[in-house]
Structure formats: structure tokens, C-alpha cells
Amino acid sequence: MFTMKPEIDKDKCDGCGLCVGVCHENGIMIANKTVVVIDEVECDWCGLCEAVCPNDAIRCPLLIVFA
Amino acid sequence: MKTKTELVNTSVFFAGLKPEELEPIIKLIIEKKYERDEMLFFEGDATESLIFLASGVVKIFKTSPDGKEQILSIAHPEETLNELPLFNGGLNATSAQAMMRVVVYMINKRDIEMLMRKYPLVASNVIHILAKRTRRLVTLVEELSFKRVNGRLAGILLENAVREGQSGARLTQRDMAAMAGTAREVISRSLKAMEDDGVIGFDKHKLIIKDREALKIISQTYS
Ligand code: SF4
Ligand code: SF4
Numbered sequence: 001m002f003t004m005k006p007e008i009d010k011d012k013c014d015g016c017g018l019c020v021g022v023c024h025e026n027g028i029m030i031a032n033k034t035v036v037v038i039d040e041v042e043c044d045w046c047g048l049c050e051a052v053c054p055n056d057a058i059r060c061p062l063l064i065v066f067a
Numbered sequence: 068m069k070t071k072t073e074l075v076n077t078s079v080f081f082a083g084l085k086p087e088e089l090e091p092i093i094k095l096i097i098e099k100k101y102e103r104d105e106m107l108f109f110e111g112d113a114t115e116s117l118i119f120l121a122s123g124v125v126k127i128f129k130t131s132p133d134g135k136e137q138i139l140s141i142a143h144p145e146e147t148l149n150e151l152p153l154f155n156g157g158l159n160a161t162s163a164q165a166m167m168r169v170v171v172y173m174i175n176k177r178d179i180e181m182l183m184r185k186y187p188l189v190a191s192n193v194i195h196i197l198a199k200r201t202r203r204l205v206t207l208v209e210e211l212s213f214k215r216v217n218g219r220l221a222g223i224l225l226e227n228a229v230r231e232g233q234s235g236a237r238l239t240q241r242d243m244a245a246m247a248g249t250a251r252e253v254i255s256r257s258l259k260a261m262e263d264d265g266v267i268g269f270d271k272h273k274l275i276i277k278d279r280e281a282l283k284i285i286s287q288t289y290s
Binding site: 004044045047050051056058059061062063064065066067 | 194202224227228229230231234235236237238239240241251252255268269270271272273274275276277
């Protein structure tokens with residue numbers, strides 16, 4: 001099973017909630033004014049949260065490998 | 068070749084004006100001829116008048132710092148050649164060269180401005196024309212930069228790729244965009260296109276290079 005969460009930089013996140021709205025897995029929520037990924041199992045690393053974040057606070061980095 | 072009267076009667080610039088309003092405009096037109104290869108204007112020069120191509124074909128181009136010529140468009144009769152710099156008050160952003168014997172009709176910038184003030188219809192025609200031209204340029208820029216971004220991105224992927232099981236740099240699309248000097252959206256589109264072509268694939272948090280040779284070719288062709 002794939003379990004890995006988008007990386008969150010709590011210092012950069014201002015809790016605006018944009019990522020919460022775009023996550024098609026409803027896997028993100030805001031707690032204590034910062035973002036938490038609650039459903040790492042369903043996260044398919046689509047990168048929408050990263051795309052929408054104005055503060056570069058949530059990231060879905062990719063390891064590049066040769067097949 | 069259209070006469071001056073036919074030009075003002077049919078040009079989109081003056082569409083909607085009454086015949087008695089068109090009449091005085093004809094007198095404002097200056098005719099000029101160019102031989103093949105002759106320059107109509109140069110990039111960086113001030114724009115003095117709006118140029119309508121009456122006959123012949125004109126090459127609109129830019130010269131890159133390394134001297135390469137980038138043809139932006141080939142203008143045909145009845146097109147205007149320089150409306151963008153004319154209306155932004157700036158210098159010519161392009162050069163124009165006659166590709167055969169060419170006749171142009173010109174209207175002085177001050178006269179055009181006077182007509183726009185006098186006839187709001189002309190001003191709205193101008194907006195229409197500029198919007199259309201801008202859209203064409205945007206498309207061209209997209210095509211050009213998309214190819215270049217593909218090239219740079221291919222290089223970035225090759226440089227940062229590791230063998231399965233090894234550890235390596237983990238890059239976000241934003242990182243790749245910063246490295247390629249573009250926006251994340253552009254990288255996103257570029258990756259999608261490569262995925263559609265079967266060059267790369269995704270497996271959760273891994274970006275898999277499926278066709279290393281293809282990536283090399285993309286990188287060499289467009290960087
Ligand atoms: S990568 Fe996609 S699925 Fe995962 S948390 Fe972000 S938006 Fe949700
Ligand atoms: S979009 Fe960015 S700043 Fe806003 S809540 Fe999500 S991670 Fe935090």
C-alpha cells in the first residue's frame with residue numbers, strides 16, 4: 001500500500017484552506033491554522049494541493065527513476 | 068491592387084463609417100513603393116504611421132541577440148503591419164522586409180489618433196483588431212516556449228534521474244519550473260504531454276523515465 005503524505009512546511013502554511021478545497025480525495029484538513037493530510041492512503045500524489053498553494057507550503061516531490 | 072478608396076471602404080479599421088466620413092480619410096493616405104528585399108521598417112525604430120499593405124508580401128520578423136531571424140508572420144495585402152507599436156506609442160517590436168515588389172498605404176499616427184477621437188467606432192474597431200492580433204501572438208509564444216520548455220525539462224529529468232532503488236533528488240513540479248525558468252502550469256502540461264507520448268510515466272511519488280532515448284532527443288533538439 002502506498003502511504004506517503006505531501007510534505008507540509010508549517011512555517012509557510014497560513015491555513016488559507018485552498019488545498020483542502022481542491023483535494024479530490026478530501027484528504028486534507030486544517031487544524032490549528034495549519035494544514036494536515038489526514039488521508040494519506042487515498043492520496044494519489046496528483047499534486048493539485050501543491051499547484052494551488054500560494055505559499056509553496058505543501059509539496060509532492062517526485063523521485064525521478066530510469067525504468 | 069486596391070485603390071485608396073477601396074482600402075478605406077473595406078478596411079476593418081473604418082468599418083461602419085458613413086461614405087461622407089470615409090471621403091476625407093482617403094486624402095490622408097500616403098502611398099509608398101518598396102523593391103524586393105527592401106526594409107519597410109526596423110525593430111527598434113519609432114513608429115510614425117500605420118502601414119496597410121496594398122500589394123505584395125512582407126516578412127515580419129525579429130532578430131535574436133545571436134543574429135538568428137525569427138519570422139513571426141508573413142503579411143498579405145490588406146493587412147496592417149504595425150498596429151501594435153503604433154498604439155502603444157512604443158518602438159517597432161519587429162522588422163519588416165519586402166519579399167517582392169510591395170506597395171503600401173500609410174496613414175500618419177497623428178491622423179489615426181485624430182480619427183479615433185472623432186469616431187468612437189474607429190476606436191472600437193482598433194480594439195477588435197488589437198485583440199485579434201494579441202491572440203495570434205499568444206498562440207505563437209505558447210508554441211515556441213512550449214517546445215523550449217520541453218527541451219529543458221527533458222534535460223532536467225535526465226540529469227536528476229537515478230536507478231531504481233537508489234536515492235536521488237526529489238523534485239516537485241514547482242522545482243522543475245524554477246529550474247526550467249517557467250511556470251508550474253507549463254511544466255505540468257509538458258509532463259502530461261510526455262506521459263501521453265509514452266516517454267515518461269508516473270507511479271505515485273515516482274516519475275519513471277520510460278524512453279530515455281526519446282528524452283535525449285527532445286533535450287538536444289529544443290534546448
Ligand atoms: S496530492 Fe492530490 S490527493 Fe494528495 S493530498 Fe494533494 S490534492 Fe489530495
Ligand atoms: S494552500 Fe498552502 S497555505 Fe493554504 S492551507 Fe494549504 S498548504 Fe497551507
